Amino acid sequence: MLGGISIWQLLIVLGIIILVFGTKKLRNVGTDLGGAVKGFKKAMHDEEKGKEADKEDADQPHAKVSHEEPGNTYDVQAEEKQAASDRNEERK
Numbered sequence: 376m377l378g379g380i381s382i383w384q385l386l387i388v389l390g391i392i393i394l395v396f397g398t399k400k401l402r403n404v405g406t407d408l409g410g411a412v413k414g415f416k417k418a419m420h421d422e423e424k425g426k427e428a429d430k431e432d433a434d435q436p437h438a439k440v441s442h443e444e445p446g447n448t449y450d451v452q453a454e455e456k457q458a459a460s461d462r463n464e465e466r467k
Contacts, residue, residue: 393401
């Protein structure tokens with residue numbers, strides 16, 4: 376059986392537990408344990424739905440980037456060259 380424990384020994388242990396804690400306390404523990412298991416199953420099911428939704432969202436773009444503005448760029452190197460040439464002209 377269960378490692379040498381017979382059904383009669385299990386019934387005796389169960390009887391002692393009922394005498395010590397009482398049926399009302401054991402019923403409350405069972406109810407709490409059942410609620411916890413239900414909550415766990417619900418959370419797992421919701422997580423699976425969330426993963427499926429994430430997979431669907433991953434296929435679609437989140438934002439569209441457009442570069443329709445005219446090229447207004449700032450060239451630092453060109454400005455440094457211009458400043459250097461201006462300094463050279465001032466020295467002459």
